[in-house]
Amino acid sequence: MEEKYSKKINYYKKVLKKYDNYSNFYDCANTMLENIPESICYEDSVIYKTTIMVTAPVLVSYVLYILKDAQNKKMERLYFLSRDGYIMYKIANILCQSYGIDIECRYLYCSRLAxxxxxxxxxxxxxxxxxxxxxxxxxxxxxxxxxxxxxxxxxxxxxxxxxxxxxxxxxxxxxxxxxxxxxxxxxxxxxxxxxxxxxxxxIYKYFKQEKLIENKNYAIVDVGWLGTMQRHIRQILLYSGYNKTIKGYYFAMFEDGKKEDGEYNCFYFSKKNNSSRRILFNNNIFECMCSANHGMTIGYNSSNEGVIKPIFKDYKEKWNVNLQLITIEKYTKKFVALNKCNEIKIDCLNKIIKTLLVSFMMFPSKEEASVYGSIPFCDDFTEGYTFNLADILNKAELYQYYIFYKIYKKLFLKKKNEKFHESYWINGTIQLSNIRFKKIFNLGCILSEYIHYLIYKLK
Incomplete structure (x- = not known):
């Protein structure tokens, strides 16, 4: 198993080496591969290696883009939204301190629920x-x-x-x-x-404490998808009488945010720019790449000193999130030691991370699918239930993703709208499932997404 996973690592190394003139991601990865923690179990070794080959380069690239653009727009402050923004906040602090970037970075405790x-x-x-x-x-x-x-x-x-x-x-x-x-x-x-x-x-008292109701040029930072977090922040501030244009940085957006909710700056793709990248992208596993080591914010209370503090949902570590966090921080420190800020070709970093993300998300190795696919995930903002990210599906559930089965079902089967348990990461599920011709099946599922995308564009 270790030997098979080494082939995937060698592929990632070739990608990083190919684009080594844009940054020193390749040298960072090699240095950290030589310093794998002792007595590490197999599952953790997969997390460690994938983190330094994929997760860290992707997130460092994204944060570099944010800081560079924020500098150009004379931003004074950035609010990284919990929990997906936790590791980005850590990266940003290292980059700002190392490169002398004069932007205040703050971590804002919130959630869709709050x-x-x-x-x-x-x-x-x-x-x-x-x-x-x-x-x-x-x-x-x-x-x-x-x-x-x-x-x-x-x-x-x-x-x-x-x-x-x-x-x-x-x-x-x-x-x-x-x-x-x-x-x-x-x-x-x-x-x-x-x-x-x-x-x-x-929440109004918390926002006031965190200086959102202040005449500063600031922006919020999150992973993205639909822009609802920015919308709700704007609604709360407006209801309080503070009419401010909110600005946001996002890794990617599937839909355009509403104009009244402010500005949306996207790094990887948006509805208008590079929208075809959404086909070979899985936002669920990206959220796992940004996991924090604390529970979801479910409310706020005031201490005896009058400080508003977040209340968290009970948190139980179900995979080694801390290893991923520590590894990314170490990687970032290696990165700044090897790269001068003005020599990094930020506009070209997209080319590197696209190749890495497509390989990891759409064509995972069995080892990646097994380790990352077992991460508990929920699509509801209450987190009232969880499934494994790449749950094992039965054949009937699995075939609902396959393009040729979809066509057959639409033409000949009566139960067209029958509800099945779904996978949050179908490409990982395919790798773990007991079916023949996995590669062909996986390509069929990707083709299905291409067709959905074409229909979406036509509409």
Whole structure:
């Protein structure tokens, strides 16, 4: 197994060496390969090697782009949003200190849950859309958790609505019907409004403490995807009477952010620039590459000294996140020792990371699929359930991703909308599944994404 994984590492080394004139990623990787921690287990060795070959070069490139662009735009401060921004915040501090970049970097404790909590007070219609948003395993119980309804009141509402299976997964149509019923339920609307009001007061005090309500040229930093975090921050600030154009830096965006929500600066792709890169990209595994070692922010409270501090959801380490974090920090320090800031060809770094990401995300080795695929992941902002990133699927579930099966299903099968358990990283799942011709099957799934992309562009 070790020998097979070495072939993948050698491929990454060839990529880094090919582009070595853009930066010294290759020399950084070689130095760190020579210093693999002693007594490291096999799973951790895969994390360590993949981190120095893929994760670290990608994230260092992204943060370098942010800092360079922020300098050009005379930014005074950057807010790295938790939790995906945690390691980027660490990288930025090292780069700023080493290269003498005069930008204040701050880490902002927030989450989709914390930012959406006050939304019902600000915009009821949008709040209900988020509360009843579809997902892999969304039940009435998860919907009420999203709304901040206590467990005791949850049971009362469920009884009033006459729902017998509170843990049953709901499809998109069922969620629409549920939303209509909740909008007419007095107990629900009363509870969610009270919750939103309390949560708004908490987060406003935290934002004020962290100086977001200040006449400074600042931007927020996150991974991206749909731009909702920036939107919710803007909504909260506007509701407080602070009308400011929010600026944001994102690794990639699948959709354009709304104009009223401010500026969106994207590094890898956006809807307008390099949008075809989304085909060979998996945002779920990218979030795992940015994992933090603390729980999700679920609220805020005030200490005796009047300091507003985040409240975290219980956190249990289920894979070696700390190894990834420590390795990236060490890598960054090696990088600045080998590179002068003005000699780094930042505009060319995209070429390196594209090749690395496509190989890792779309064509993972069995070792990468096994180790990273076992990372627990959830697509819901309550984190009320988790699945492995690359869960093992049965054949019926697996074939739903395959382009030729999709065509056959649409033409001849009656159960066209049957719901299956899905994989958050299908390319990793294929590697781990007991099927023949994995490479061909994987290419078929990628072809399916190409077709979806063409339809998306035509629309």
């Amino acid at each position: 930012l959406r909590a006050p939304l019902y007070l600000i915009d009821k219609k949008e709040a209900m859309e988020k509360i009843c948003e579809k997902g892999e395993k969304i039940s009435i119980k998860i919907v009420l958790q999203r709304a901040g309804v206590s467990e005791t009141i949850q049971n009362e509402i469920i009884n009033q609505l006459g729902i017998k299976q509170k843990d049953k997964s709901l499809n998109e149509e069922e969620l629409k019907i549920l939303k209509e019923k909740l909008n007419k339920n007095l107990l629900f609307t009363t509870e969610v409004y009270k919750y939103a009001k309390v949560k708004y007061e908490e």
